[in-house]
Amino acid sequence: MMNGNALHTLKALDPAGGSQVHASPTDRERLLANVLNTSRPAPGPAAGLLRRWRWPLAGVAVATSLAVAVSTYTLFGPNAQPAQAMTPPPLRYAPGSESPRAVLERLAVVALKDTSRVPAGSSLYLKHQGWALSTRIGQIQVTSAIVPSERETWKKADGSMRWKQRTLPPRFQNAHDEEVWSDAGAVGEDPQFTEDATGPVNANDPLNRPAPEEPRAMGKWLLASQEYAGTAEAFDSVAAHNLDELWNGRQRAAMLRFLATRTDVTYRGKVTDRAGRAGQAVSVDSAYGGLPTKYTLILDESNGKVLAYEEELTTTAGALNVKVPSVISYFCFLTARVD
């Protein structure tokens, strides 16, 4: 009898009683003042990637976001940074003739030879290095040098994490760039340290469950956090998950075989990543982030592990004052082990 109106009844049972404010104006302003007095850690590249995974917002132009970041700190920051942002040199890829499907299948077979398992309830230790055009050092958008960060993460079985991050020495392409960086305040000369922690995750959220070991399920899982089911979005998810997860051989094989089903994946060839490790690179081109971008995963030939992830603008920089092609982000996954 009531079933047809059950949803209407539920609506009327709103515990908040609509949207009226319960906190007094005085309490609200006091809270605001207290919040603004708290410190804000500088965002790191890892946070950026996780953020996109957690809060995927397709259609928002990266051009706008990065341009705002650059101009804000160029105009208003304590240290004047060149508007023309320096970007890392592209990696040198040795193109191969194999099909991407064959390469990925070969790596999947190798991955399956790794039969080790992560014991249930294990704590993890992970380390990676990365850089992104939007990264800030001490709230300053450094455009005169490449200042990568290294992050160590300790993760418990309940999903809670603590991490420490430090900036690495600035990198320059030539002496002139170093001079420009020095004139701009030498931001990043002294390492910047940040650390933070998060509590346990919601175990009911499927995204917090272990990565599937079957290709189709893996694909669905990777794309569950994305607004569109594009291959680039899957690349993004693979990288994001690898920041704080340790996949076994079956999970890696599932990921590789899922990617092998995507027709827009290309084989880019052999390459040495920015940590000096040799790997096989597969890429996909997409403009889902707002600008035409090439997304690349570099995979370990001996075990199918993800070694690195790179994003490069390909044909236009939009409102960004960088040359094209330009690497705008990279991550090297250095360590992932049971702690």
Next chain:
Amino acid sequence: MVIPIDDEQSYTDSYRLHFAAVESYIRRRVNADAAPDVVAEVFTVAWRRWHEAPRERLLPWLYGVARLTLANAYRDERRRAQLAGSLAEVTAEHVADHAADVTERLAVAAAFDGMNPADQEVLRLDIWEGLPPRDAAVVLGCTTAAFHVRLHRARRRFRQAVTTATEPFPAQQEVLAAEWGAR
């Protein structure tokens, strides 16, 4: 992708604009005593992560921050809101309610409280927050299409739960309704 919003003024404006909605979101999920602390925690976390805030979807983003904050707050089960408990308080203040209405509300509240947390959250976002699927998907970190599917299933399971809550023990519900009506 996000747009950095890093000045205090933009945060202040957004805080004042969305405070009521965020407070309501939290009051729907934890008991009233715990709500102020959680509200403070959510806005503190939002400030710390302000560089991540997407200008176009600020409220769904704030809801998402609240959702993750509540995931921690839920470790203390005593803080979790029970709709039936809230209903008891409301009903006690409205003694003139018709017994049949009270019966229906009790059944609906019991059905909602008995659902799994994922279904509850989908229904809250749809019915109480009134979010369009595109924004609700942002809160849950899923695709719009996936949200549509989850919503459809949650509604179906909710209706089944209401039926279950009503049919096996009609006499008991009438007794409960009479008790509430007598207050």
